[in-house]
Amino acid sequence: xxxxxxxxxxxxxxxxxxxxxxxxxxxxxxxxxxxxxxxxxxxxxxxxxxxxxxxxxxxxxxxxxxxxxxxxxxxxxxxxxxxxxxxxxxxxxxxxxxxxxxxxx
Amino acid sequence: xxxxxxxxxxxxxxxxxxxxxxxxxxxxxxxxxxxxxxxxxxxxxxxxxxxxxxxxxxxxxxxxxxxxxxxxxxxxxxxxxxxxxxxxxxxxxxxxxxxxxxxxxxxxxxxxxxxxxx
Numbered sequence: 001x002x003x004x005x006x007x008x009x010x011x012x013x014x015x016x017x018x019x020x021x022x023x024x025x026x027x028x029x030x031x032x033x034x035x036x037x038x039x040x041x042x043x044x045x046x047x048x049x050x051x052x053x054x055x056x057x058x059x060x061x062x063x064x065x066x067x068x069x070x071x072x073x074x075x076x077x078x079x080x081x082x083x084x085x086x087x088x089x090x091x092x093x094x095x096x097x098x099x100x101x102x103x104x105x
Numbered sequence: 106x107x108x109x110x111x112x113x114x115x116x117x118x119x120x121x122x123x124x125x126x127x128x129x130x131x132x133x134x135x136x137x138x139x140x141x142x143x144x145x146x147x148x149x150x151x152x153x154x155x156x157x158x159x160x161x162x163x164x165x166x167x168x169x170x171x172x173x174x175x176x177x178x179x180x181x182x183x184x185x186x187x188x189x190x191x192x193x194x195x196x197x198x199x200x201x202x203x204x205x206x207x208x209x210x211x212x213x214x215x216x217x218x219x220x221x222x223x
Contacts, residue, residue, distance in 0.1 A: 028206075029206060030206045030208075031206060031207065031208065031209055031211070033211045033212075035211070035212075035214075041216060041217075042109075042196055042198075042214035042215055042216045042217050043148075043196070043198075043212075043214045044214070045210070045211040045212070045213075048209050048211060050209070088148060090211070090212075092206040092207055093150065093153070094150060095140070095147075095148045095150070096147070096148075097146070097147025097148060098147050098148060
């Protein structure tokens with residue numbers, strides 16, 4: 001299958017920005033996605049980006065896409081304790097292993 | 106719509122027993138996916154169906170695992186016989202896929218079944 005890779009852990013202080021990075025291999029994905037998983041719950045779609053876009057902003061979330069390098073990132077501005085969760089990037093079929101974001105008060 | 110419904114939420118079974126996990130996808134979705142999540146391996150795609158037909162089962166760990174989708178509103182994942190290393194959270198997800206892929210709505214996940222094999 002296609003590989004989607006992420007780092008496993010990220011810790012930030014409350015109020016700082018978080019940046020979660022992802023690399024993928026499937027260049028045919030029309031959309032790329034970010035999902036959020038809170039403890040004990042399933043994954044929920046957080047945001048997406050169309051493959052012909054470089055950037056998408058949605059309130060505190062900014063998604064950057066570098067198609068040449070097949071690199072996707074999610075920036076969360078003014079990170080709050082409620083943002084603590086596991087974040088998954090995904091292409092049309094495969095998910096990364098998830099990045100566990102811990103927000104330190 | 107009630108979302109993707111999985112049952113049971115929790116399952117504890119003894120090694121060697123048969124386990125059946127169930128999933129009801131969102132009405133109108135034409136693709137269904139089974140994933141397994143563990144701390145060590147993250148989220149793994151086991152198998153997916155398109156229009157009730159299995160498309161790719163290369164992620165199914167071994168012959169002990171089987172999945173069926175007899176109709177558009179129901180799927181099962183069966184493990185027989187179960188082993189302790191099968192302990193994980195199993196997620197079902199559904200989506201509406203076209204030739205362009207899943208689209209901006211992505212996948213809708215169920216709440217998962219936490220399986221413990223002792």
